[in-house]
Amino acid sequence: MPEPKTMFDRIWDDHLVRSYPDGTDLLYIDRHLLHEVMSPQAFQGLHDTGRHVRRPEATFAVSDHNVPTLPEHRFEIPNAASRLQVETMAANAREHGIDYFGLGDERQGIIHVVAPEQGLILPGMTVVCGDSHTSTHGAFGAIAFGIGTSEIEHVLATQTLRQKKPRQMRISLSGHLPDWVTEKDVALAVIAQISTAGATGHMIEYAGDTVSRMSLSGRMTLCNMAIESGARCGLIAPDRKVFEYLKSRPRLASNPEALEAAMDSWSHLASDPEARFDNAVALDVTELEPMVTWGTSPEHTIPITGRIPHSAGTERALSYTGLSAGQSLDDLPIDTVFIGSCTNGRIEDLRLAAEIVRGRHVSDKVRALVVPGSGLVRAQAEREGLSEIFVRAGFEWREAGCSMCLGMNEDRLSPGERCASTSNRNFEGRQGPGGITHLMSPAMAAAAAIEGRVTDVRRLMGARS
């Protein structure tokens, strides 16, 4: 009997170019995703050393982090430094023969929304990007993780990375999600349970019947947040849903025979039932409630019916968010709502938010933004009439980009401004200096926009028909 293997073992072993005596492995990288903020210094490094991009055709670039989302700023970026970064990205892509979606291309958007949308992410691949939310792509059964700029330069030059294999954690999720409780709530609940450092040094495989029932979009939300528990990568075994998703993607639709052959090999990727994990965590989602963060770390999460715990070492976080231990978040007034990001900026997220917004109006105290994850998501939402629902309700309907998730472009919070956000990080100043972030699902953020307060979406909507 061969030693039982995890899916992660299998994919890792298949990408091993060589091992070194110091315990690291030279790992082959199938897909390298680039964006304008983390890559310019890597290209400069190549230039300085006279090296070239080994496989431009395995490399793909967008501008997303600092691009304006106001339609009138799309072709003339007001901020000079941002403009230079976007122009540098375009110039580097052109010089090295790398596919690039810039502003003005309808397919542009957040790299982690665009890459799957285009069919660039396949099961059994290794995928890297200079962005910590690269973990998103584990939803397809790919080993996908974020890297720094030095590592970007290494991948550009060698199509490999020297890595130490992480420890492995399995998170088993069981039960049906209750009405109005989403994958985002699961992701936050997991982080609350294991802490933001709980999976440091590990990869996470998400398994269980809850995961099997999730859509690809929901699985991406779950894997996206793996990094917020410290894991560089999340991973889910590919199934029929993945194969169905891939069939219609631009990169693959032209070659159905090759896809069939690939699918056969992908069906053998899943972890062996006896495979050993270094750590195991289980969560039953049957009684899960909508989750909201109260502090400055994603682990500062409570159910909407809960109260902020009295725990040591949270004074700084509470002072920053202006809240106190024992307080409830239900009914907390907010100033801003942000619906978007690589966590919750896909069409499924916009459909869910629109379901709540339909026939209602944004509170007159609230500034509310919808920023689709890509130009194609935006176009789809317009075709489905979702944009009209948002605009009629008083939302701003923006162009695609990272936007207020990290406040690099003009979409920022002012000091003291309180935001209900579908993004992934509630760090101090993340959405703008002095801004306060409450992370939640698109359903909860939409409900907050309507009420002008953090509110329980289940109270607003009742049982789901």
Added chain:
Amino acid sequence: MEPVRTIDGIAAPLPDRNIDTDQIIPASYLSTVTRTGLGAGLFHARRYDEHGNTKADFVLNKTPWNGASIIVAGDNFGCGSSREHAPWALKDFGIRCIIAPSFGDIFRNNCTKNGILTAAVETRLADHLMAVARNPSSCRFQVDLNNQTIRAKGKTYDFSVDEADKNWLLSGLDEISLSLRDSDRIDAYEQSWRAAAPWRFA
């Protein structure tokens, strides 16, 4: 990269858990195409008020810690974003070593690539070292990478470091040059997998 063997300098205590890379260098400093000059933005929200004035009570604004080359902090230091601007900013400020119970994985990698040592110690020792560093008369530490020791206030403590990180820092070698020496193996790998799994190369 210059090899890293010992760091002898002022240690600044930052007694918080989960100091994320957004705090180390906020997003407004990321719109740059170079690696230099980021020290000005290091811990921006903690060092400056909204008018850009220096906050007198923040440790890195106070003598002698404004000349720190070592930071001692709580666990999960450098969690969050993959921005290498965080170690670039730390290095530009003069930081060569961070002592904490644990580090964000991507941040730790990025530090190693930039010649910054991430030295892991137990939480109780980190707390003790922060208390020692808080006193101007005992805030000068000596860190010895080869022996994996920290000398503070006349006592010597052990730290742990990833074996591969240690080798890189001690050698100062260029990782890309080393990997390119394996070009033949990379070629051979590509050739065999192009045949076995063509979709990976589509």
